[in-house]
Amino acid sequence: MNEAIRLTNVSKSFQQKTAVNHLNFSINKGEIVAILGPNGAGKTTTISIILGLLKPSTGDIHILGQDPKNKTVREKIGVMMQEVSMMPGLKIHEILTLIRSYYPSPRSLKDLIELTGLTEQDLKTQAEKLSGGQKRRVSFALALAGNPDLIIFDEPTVGMDISSRNRFWQTIRALAKQGKTILFSTHYLQEADDAAQRILLFKDGKIVADGTPSEIKSKITNQTVSFSLDSDMSFEKLYQYPEIQQITRNNGRIYVNSTNADKVLAIIFQEKLGAHDIQIERGKLEDAFEQLTSTNKEVI
Numbered sequence: 001m002n003e004a005i006r007l008t009n010v011s012k013s014f015q016q017k018t019a020v021n022h023l024n025f026s027i028n029k030g031e032i033v034a035i036l037g038p039n040g041a042g043k044t045t046t047i048s049i050i051l052g053l054l055k056p057s058t059g060d061i062h063i064l065g066q067d068p069k070n071k072t073v074r075e076k077i078g079v080m081m082q083e084v085s086m087m088p089g090l091k092i093h094e095i096l097t098l099i100r101s102y103y104p105s106p107r108s109l110k111d112l113i114e115l116t117g118l119t120e121q122d123l124k125t126q127a128e129k130l131s132g133g134q135k136r137r138v139s140f141a142l143a144l145a146g147n148p149d150l151i152i153f154d155e156p157t158v159g160m161d162i163s164s165r166n167r168f169w170q171t172i173r174a175l176a177k178q179g180k181t182i183l184f185s186t187h188y189l190q191e192a193d194d195a196a197q198r199i200l201l202f203k204d205g206k207i208v209a210d211g212t213p214s215e216i217k218s219k220i221t222n223q224t225v226s227f228s229l230d231s232d233m234s235f236e237k238l239y240q241y242p243e244i245q246q247i248t249r250n251n252g253r254i255y256v257n258s259t260n261a262d263k264v265l266a267i268i269f270q271e272k273l274g275a276h277d278i279q280i281e282r283g284k285l286e287d288a289f290e291q292l293t294s295t296n297k298e299v300i
């Protein structure tokens, strides 16, 4: 069985508000998946349902083939949420030792230190005296303590500096290579693009796009074909074509905006414009995000 997570027709309503609406998706073992979406899109509700913290109003959830509430499943899930409260009065190495003792086959303390970058100083610090950065490292270590097969992070890198962030994603990639499944929510488009193999893009409680970052970028309908022209050639002829939405000129290059780059290329050659150094830009993930989550536009 290769599925780590399966949601079938999952909806969740709070009084009048439908937070998630008929979600259907599955995530395979070893995948790194980002849940991306604007505020209120349903990311936290979805994660809470997967974790068994919220009961869906309708639908079925299977985690590692079982009900998310089963103890055997819970032991295989590691979680790092935004807000962590740790037992005050205990030093970090004491907390880690305690939490490890709850699991049937925990990771060694040495392993946890290597994976998360915990320092000697972190381990000696009392829980209530941790800095923001230390807290993130400790909660990462706590998430990995039980050697989970499925690891779920809510906005994991908030409050991390750049080197901690790089180290974090390096560890995540190594864990995925070991067959661990990673699901994280983020507001950072760049992070989803860099770190995830797959993005579930949420809007109004629904998934509006599901694919690799490049597949999602390819949903941007507007593309730009740009080229340089031989000095004696004119591009005015292009204005007659309805497929071409906009033409701009910048630093000697012509930029043609269209929903059909293939057609633009055909026109350029057909009109024998003498175009060279032709480039096609599909746009950035930011554009896809804007386009797919904008309230004014129809999606997919």
Ligand SMILES: Nc1ncnc2c1ncn2[C@@H]1O[C@H](COP(=O)(O)OP(=O)(O)OP(=O)(O)O)[C@@H](O)[C@H]1O
Residues within 6 Å of the ligand: 014, 015, 017, 018, 019, 020, 037, 038, 039, 040, 041, 042, 043, 044, 045, 046
């Ligand atoms: N306990 C609750 N009671 C009432 N409405 C709720 C509750 N929890 C969530 N909602 C509503 O459900 C919708 C989805 O919320 P959710 O927290 O899942 O979104 P989100 O994508 O995680 O947002 P954010 O990025 O702001 O954390 C929102 O409109 C929210 O107001």
